[in-house]
Amino acid sequence: MSSSASTSKVPEETKKPEEQTKEENTQPHLGSLEEDDEFEEFATADWDDSQTDLVHLNGTAPGAAKSGGDKLWEDNWDDDDIEEEFSVQLRNELTKSSGGSGEAMQH
C-alpha cells in the first residue's frame, strides 16, 4: 500500500527538453533535499551511543568544535597568510590613492 508511495515524488511539470536544459544547468539537483521529502520513519525504535555521532565526542558536549573536542566542526580558521594577490593589490591601490605616503602603516 502506501508506505512506499508516501515518499514518492510529485511528477515534475512537463517541460520541453530545450527549455529544461538551461534550468538544469543553473539549478543543480539536490537529490534527497527536494522539497517534497520528509523526515523518515526510523527502522528501529532505539539504539545506543555507539550508533550515533556521539562517539566522535569523547565525552565533550555535542556541538562544540574541534578546539572543544568535536572534530565535525571547526571554530578556529582565521589565519594570517593572506593571498599574495590581495595584499599586493591593496598596497598598490593605496600607493596610488594616497600618493605613496603609506598612510595606513602609521601607528
Next chain:
Amino acid sequence: MTVDLSAYLVQIAEALVSENGPNLAYLLRPTSPHGKDLCKEFRNASKESIKVYCEGMIESPWDLIAMQYVLVTSCIVKKRPGEAFKEQAQLVTLFLRYFTQNSGWTLPALFSILRDLRDLAFDADFHAKYNGQKSECMEEAARVISKAFGNCMTDRTSPPGESRKWGTYYVVGLVLKCYFRVKLISLSKNILRALNAHPDLPSLSSYPRSHQVTYRYYLGMLSFLNEDYAKSEQELTVAFYHCHTGAHSNQERILTYLIPLRILRGHLPSRELMQRFPVLDELFTPFIAAIRAGDPSAYDTALEKWERRLVDLNLWLTLDNARELCIRGVFRKTWVVSEKSTRIPISMFHCSLRISGVHISQEEAECLVANMIYKGYMRGYISHEKQMVVLASTNTFPRLADRPTPYALS
C-alpha cells in the same frame, strides 16, 4: 496458509490475552499476508454483510475493528485511497476506545495504525490532487492523531513502566509530520502548548531515541521557521547527535538546517563531516570556502547559483545573513596587510572591498565598517571626521564562535 475471518479473530483474541503489542500491530497492518486472504473472502461483500460475520464474535470493539480492517484492505486492493483513509480513520477511532481502557502495551499497534492512517491520507490527497479534486485527508489525519496524542498523555491509571505516556512523543512527531506536509505549521503550536501543559510526562531523554530525534527535528524546524535560531540550533544539534548514523537521509535533513545555523555561529563543518554528505557538500562548500577565504564575490556567485533551491528550503535568508562572515574576512585581511595597525583609514577598507569585487561608495564602506563593529565582528570605533577606524589593540577580530549574539538580525 490462508487465514479466514474466524482464524483472524482468534489471532486477535490471542494477541489481546497475551498483551502482545507487536503482534497486534502485525494483525492490523493492511500489508500483512492475511489482509489479502480476508479481501478474497469478502470480495464483493457489503459493509453490512461483513458486519454480520464480525459482530459479537469477539469482545467489543474488536469485532468492529476487524470489520474495519477488512474494509480498509478491500479499498486498498480496489485502489480507492480516499475510502481506505476514511475506513482506517474509523478503525483508529474504535481502537482508541480499547486503548484508553488499557495500559501502554498496545502502543506498538497504535503507532502502526496511525502511521498507516497518515500514509493513506498521503495517498488519498495525492490521488485526489492528481484528478483535480479537493481533498483534506491529511488535515483529518492530524485531527485523529491528535486525539490519540491526548489519550497517551493523560494516562493516570497505568503503572509508570507501562504508561500510555510512553507513546506521547512518537504521536506528536506524527501530528507534526501531518502539519508540515500540508504546511499548516501554525497549528503545531496548539500541540506543543498541550505538551508543555503536562509537566508530569517522563523526561524526553528517557524515551526511545527514534522518538526523541523525530520530535527534536520538528521542534528545531518550527523554531527555525519562527526565526528563533538559537533554539533551533540547540534542538537540531541534539537531534543530529542522537540520530542513528545509518539513517543517512534523516541526518542529512537535520544538517541541511543545522549547518547554516552553525556557520552563523562561526562553527564551520569539517571536511570529515561534509564528505559523509555529498549532497550537502555540493550545496554548502562554495559558501564555506568563500567564508574561509574572505571572498564575498565568490559567496555572491554561490548565492545566485543556488537561489531557487535555497528559497525552496527557506534557507536563503540565513545564507544571505552569513555573507557578513565574508565581509569580516575582507576586513580582517585588510588589518593583517596593514600589519595589524590600530589605525586604518576607511579608504583602506573601501579599497579592499573593491579589490574583493564589492563595488560601493566610501560612505557605504564606512557604514559597513560601523555595522561590523556594532555586530561584534571587530572591536573599535570610527572617527568620522578623520575618516579613520581606530581598532582595539587586543582581540581586534574576536573569534566568530565567541560573538555573544550570533543570530541577532540587523
